[in-house]
Amino acid sequence: xAVISQKPSRDICQRGTSLTIxxxxxxxxxxxxxxxxxxxxxxxLIATANQGSEATYESGFVIDKFPIxxxxxxxxxxxxxxxxxxxxxxYLCSVExxxxxxxxxxxxxxxx
Amino acid sequence: AQKITxxxxxxxxxxxxxxxxDCTYDTSDPSYGLFWYKQPSxxxxxxxxxxxxxxxxxxxxxxxxxxxxxxxxxxNLVISASQLGDSAMYFCAMRVVKAAGNKxxxxxxxxxxxxP
Numbered sequence: 001x002a003v004i005s006q007k008p009s010r011d012i013c014q015r016g017t018s019l020t021i022x023x024x025x026x027x028x029x030x031x032x033x034x035x036x037x038x039x040x041x042x043x044x045l046i047a048t049a050n051q052g053s054e055a056t057y058e059s060g061f062v063i064d065k066f067p068i069x070x071x072x073x074x075x076x077x078x079x080x081x082x083x084x085x086x087x088x089x090x091y092l093c094s095v096e097x098x099x100x101x102x103x104x105x106x107x108x109x110x111x112x
Numbered sequence: 113a114q115k116i117t118x119x120x121x122x123x124x125x126x127x128x129x130x131x132x133x134d135c136t137y138d139t140s141d142p143s144y145g146l147f148w149y150k151q152p153s154x155x156x157x158x159x160x161x162x163x164x165x166x167x168x169x170x171x172x173x174x175x176x177x178x179x180x181x182x183x184x185x186x187x188n189l190v191i192s193a194s195q196l197g198d199s200a201m202y203f204c205a206m207r208v209v210k211a212a213g214n215k216x217x218x219x220x221x222x223x224x225x226x227x228p
Contacts, residue, residue: 033215042203042218090155101216103157
């Protein structure tokens, strides 16, 4: 199974600012996924990040708001830009491992 | 489009008893995978069990078993001998196997509270 770490684990931010979340995997993976979980809700996919190409965003998510970088096969970042209280969520990165999909520990973001 | 439905928002279960969490899915693709994840209050997503659409046997992993009824499009999770540490949110998810972008689609989740 893949071991995934995320930084920061949690943060409290002011509205209008941006936060970059890092995701590190202990093995090379082709695709990395970024999910958002709003309070009391299920997980929703934000985008899929392949190394060396633009991320593919799901409906309702745009690159200007959630820019993603994927500089190599073990690392990715998600930036939450111009934050508002509605962005308060847990953000999780995920990778495929064999037949299943593993998740990082999540970044708990609170926007004031 | 794929859809996952979990109709039980919350459940109580007595310690040491078994509990069944319901999950129904909808897809027109013949090749797909079904997953169950546990999310404790810490927020991490813990993979529990997987069932492929072509698997003949129901999946089992320790105290977890998946009751896969393909014709009914259901994939219920059974937790046997519940423990206090099983108290958490449980999510059913589906992944359709495609050439690219094998994303997971999640159900709304079921909160389980194990009573001593």
